[in-house]
Structure formats: structure tokens, C-alpha cells
Amino acid sequence: EPEVTQTPSHQVTQMGQEVILRCVPISNHLYFYWYRQILGQKVEFLVSFYNNEISEKSEIFDDQFSVERPDGSNFTLKIRSTKLEDSAMYFCASTRGREDRELFFGEGSRLTVL
Amino acid sequence: GQNIDQPTEMTATEGAIVQINCTYQTSGFNGLFWYQQHAGEAPTFLSYNVLDGLEEKGRFSSFLSRSKGYSYLLLKELQMKDSASYLCAVRQRGSARQLTFGSGTQLTVLP
Numbered sequence: 026e027p028e029v030t031q032t033p034s035h036q037v038t039q040m041g042q043e044v045i046l047r048c049v050p051i052s053n054h055l056y057f058y059w060y061r062q063i064l065g066q067k068v069e070f071l072v073s074f075y076n077n078e079i080s081e082k083s084e085i086f087d088d089q090f091s092v093e094r095p096d097g098s099n100f101t102l103k104i105r106s107t108k109l110e111d112s113a114m115y116f117c118a119s120t121r122g123r124e125d126r127e128l129f130f131g132e133g134s135r136l137t138v139l
Numbered sequence: 140g141q142n143i144d145q146p147t148e149m150t151a152t153e154g155a156i157v158q159i160n161c162t163y164q165t166s167g168f169n170g171l172f173w174y175q176q177h178a179g180e181a182p183t184f185l186s187y188n189v190l191d192g193l194e195e196k197g198r199f200s201s202f203l204s205r206s207k208g209y210s211y212l213l214l215k216e217l218q219m220k221d222s223a224s225y226l227c228a229v230r231q232r233g234s235a236r237q238l239t240f241g242s243g244t245q246l247t248v249l250p
Binding site: 069073080083116123133 | 180238240
């Protein structure tokens with residue numbers, strides 16, 4: 026069964042460092058998303074991406090964040106200068122159509138900022 | 140904006156039935172979803188309702204009343220592996236963000 030894959034599964038970084046989280050969405054999917062979940066809190070929307078541009082972003086997705094689809098398969102989330110409060114699980118997700126019944130999630134990348 | 144409420148915690152016994160409620164307020168409602176999330180793992184899709192009524196899928200059923208802004212997830216014949224967080228999520232018409240999640244209900248199944 027096709028799946029969304031994410032790397033790394035866990036990254037530890039120092040405050041102020043840049044981090045890139047990578048995702049490979051399901052191959053025939055067209056809509057891509059990043060969500061995050063701080064430990065013990067709700068899953069929060071960060072950004073959606075379609076046709077090589079951002080469709081919508083939340084108030085969390087400030088200038089420190091960026092997304093890119095550098096080639097036909099990868100979808101990356103970059104945090105330019107990490108803060109302690111960026112520590113969270115980051116989930117990539119994808120759908121083929123915008124109104125699909127199911128949002129397919131990757132296994133997540135746990136980011137720990139020290 | 141959107142508001143989604145669900146109980147923080149529930150406990151039930153193996154073999155029993157449990158109902159997890161969710162109320163929501165949103166403009167342009169375009170679907171309600173239930174996801175299961177085990178600790179440290181990704182959410183996995185359980186059910187989807189966009190019209191009023193009951194959707195059944197094995198041991199899991201989900202109900203929706205759009206006029207009341209209310210849904211429930213019903214789990215039958217509870218098993219220990221059903222211990223997890225159950226997330227209610229809403230999709231809003233015209234929004235590209237897909238889903239807005241509630242805080243989740245942590246279900247503990249006791250032997």
C-alpha cells in the first residue's frame with residue numbers, strides 16, 4: 026500500500042540552527058500539507074501546498090518557515106532559525122484531490138530543540 | 140473560526156461499548172472526520188461523515204447531525220489495542236487547510 030514517508034524520524038538541534046524536514050508524498054497525490062503536534066497538544070495545521078505554491082498557511086507559519094518541492098517527489102519543510110517552542114512532532118500529509126475522504130499522514134518527524 | 144469540543148479522557152472495559160462525542164462550530168461545514176492516534180504515532184483515518192446519519196465500519200461507527208453540530212464515534216467490542224487518542228476533525232468549505240482537529244479524547248481500555 027502506498028504511503029507517505031518522512032525523514033528524519035527524530036532530529037535534535039540547537040536553538041538558532043536551521044532544520045529541514047523531508048517528506049515523500051504518495052506518488053499520484055497533488056495536495057501536500059504540514060501539520061505539527063506539540064507534545065500533549067492538538068494536531069495543528071501549518072501549511073498546504075498545491076501546484077508548486079502555498080495554498081494556505083496558518084498564523085504559526087511565520088517567516089521562519091518555508092516549504093519547497095525541489096523535485097518531483099520530495100516536499101520539504103525548512104525552519105530557518107529554530108526556537109525552543111518549535112519542538113514538536115511534524116507530520117506531512119497528502120491527498121490526490123482537495124475533497125478526498127482521507128488525508129494520508131506520514132509517520133512524523135520528531136524535532137527536539139535544545 | 141472553528142471550535143471543536145470533545146472530552147479529554149474516557150475509560151471503558153474490554154468488550155464494552157463506548158461513545159465519544161464531539162461538538163463543533165464552523166462556517167461552511169464540509170465533512171467531519173475521526174482519526175485514531177496511538178502515542179508517538181501518526182493519526183490514522185477511521186471515518187468520514189458529510190451527510191446526517193450513521194456510517195458503520197466493522198466495530199466502529201460514526202454519527203453526524205449537522206443541524207446540532209454534533210458527532211459521535213461508537214466503538215464496540217472494545218479491545219486493549221483500542222486504547223488511544225481519538226481525534227475529531229472538521230473540514231471547512233473553501234479552505235485549503237484540509238482539517239482542523241479537536242484536542243482529542245484519550246481512551247483507556249481496562250481489562
